[in-house]
């Protein structure tokens with residue numbers, strides 16, 4: 001999971017951290033700084049250009065970094081990190097991070113590093129990691145939606161409609177969510193709202209049977225809005241807590257099916273709409289999320305198959321692009337393979 005992105009961020013941290021460290025060492029060797037001396041917050045007004053250390057000419061990436069040294073502090077200048085930031089942007093794009101998101105991250109890293117005074121002798125890897133962490137955190141923490149708190153507080157039954165393109169793992173995710181709700185002590189009903197794909201009703205029925213959960217179904221080809229409606233009515237009558245509604249996977253470009261999805265949501269006015277897509281789809285998942293969100297404004301996303309995605313771009317980009325949080329990650333094929341998404345958990349994975 002996230003291995004490629006982790007490797008790229010680790011590479012950036014190492015190269016830029018090493019470059020900063022090299023500058024420090026040059027300054028210390030030149031006798032312009034004493035690392036053990038306590039550090040002033042700001043360089044004195046009287047700091048003259050003569051107090052800065054001119055680094056000897058050297059070949060390689062370290063030449064690109066010109067850190068002006070002021071007493072025991074040094075300032076990282078924009079021209080010094082420009083090339084490295086460009087490399088970071090390329091690395092993010094190669095990891096399927098969407099362009100506006102990559103730009104935002106680079107901007108934030110730059111704002112965090114450039115022009116700031118750093119203590120000589122401080123851990124340079126840490127300086128870069130902190131800048132990266134804060135930048136990524138900014139783009140993935142769009143909304144602090146408390147999913148479990150929402151479900152707990154809402155009047156029951158809480159109805160949740162799952163939407164997305166076909167084959168991304170929607171049905172499996174519904175089963176995983178049903179298992180999670182059951183474990184939390186809720187009673188669950190599933191609506192077999194995918195009446196379009198042959199075999200879809202049987203597929204979700206197998207999950208419902210395996211989990212011991214009531215399934216409300218109609219015939220193949222029936223109106224999915226009516227299936228979801230019946231499931232909600234059943235849940236109300238039987239005092240069930242949660243209705244999880246499957247819908248047929250559809251391409252966002254299929255106008256008829258998108259209209260049908262709008263109808264499911266209009267008729268049933270669900271408490272939550274969740275967009276499901278696969279992390280391995282990278283930028284495609286982000287684009288689809290944008291289009292689904294404009295058709296049926298959803299509350300959050302679930303990214304499946306995160307276990308098979310080394311790039312990590314979708315998990316980084318989707319919340320920023322849609323303005324809706326990632327709620328869960330699917331990390332395998334069994335019912336337990338669902339992780340509640342937490343931005344700090346992702347950051348820890350990226351920098352562990």
Ligand SMILES: Nc1nc2c(ncn2[C@@H]2O[C@H](COP(=O)(O)OP(=O)(O)OP(=O)(O)O)[C@@H](O)[C@H]2O)c(=O)[nH]1
Nearest residue numbers: 166167168169170171172249304305330331332333
């Ligand atoms: N590795 C992995 N596989 C998953 C995950 N979630 C689902 N799958 C697999 O993905 C495949 C498709 O899953 P489904 O749940 O059938 O997909 P769907 O979106 O309901 O498909 P449609 O009904 O066509 O919309 C199945 O083989 C699942 O086992 C996951 O988190 N990790």
